[in-house]
Amino acid sequence: PLTGIVHSAGLVADNYLIRKDPEELARVLAPKVRGLVNLDELSRDLPLRAFVCFSSITGAFGNAGQGDYAAANA
Numbered sequence: 001p002l003t004g005i006v007h008s009a010g011l012v013a014d015n016y017l018i019r020k021d022p023e024e025l026a027r028v029l030a031p032k033v034r035g036l037v038n039l040d041e042l043s044r045d046l047p048l049r050a051f052v053c054f055s056s057i058t059g060a061f062g063n064a065g066q067g068d069y070a071a072a073n074a
């Protein structure tokens, strides 16, 4: 059986918030938010020993031009 998952998908699209459009925001959030939820739900009944997720320090401290990426990682 599948016993481990490594979620490393992520995407940056640096842009100040004032220039962000909804499509870009959704694109950056997708792998980290929907991707993680999908993997979690689909593996619910599997005997996982590890579920490793790659976040970023940006999720804790923020970074100029990466508001969406920071939110996605947080």
Ligand SMILES: NC(=O)c1ccc[n+]([C@@H]2O[C@H](COP(=O)([O-])OP(=O)(O)OC[C@H]3O[C@@H](n4cnc5c(N)ncnc54)[C@H](OP(=O)(O)O)[C@@H]3O)[C@@H](O)[C@H]2O)c1
Pocket (backbone or CB within 6 Å): 007, 008, 009, 010, 011, 030, 031, 035, 054, 055, 056, 057
């Ligand atoms: N590199 C760093 O300095 C750093 C620092 C902190 C955290 N991280 C995190 O560590 C992880 C790996 O970073 P990396 O630098 O190795 O990134 P990377 O080389 O850009 O690889 C990211 C991978 O995510 C895939 N991906 C993006 N959006 C996706 C989606 N919607 N669905 C499925 N796959 C998707 C990409 O696939 P395609 O190639 O097919 O687009 C790519 O293979 C990421 O989660 C990143 O946020 C990286």
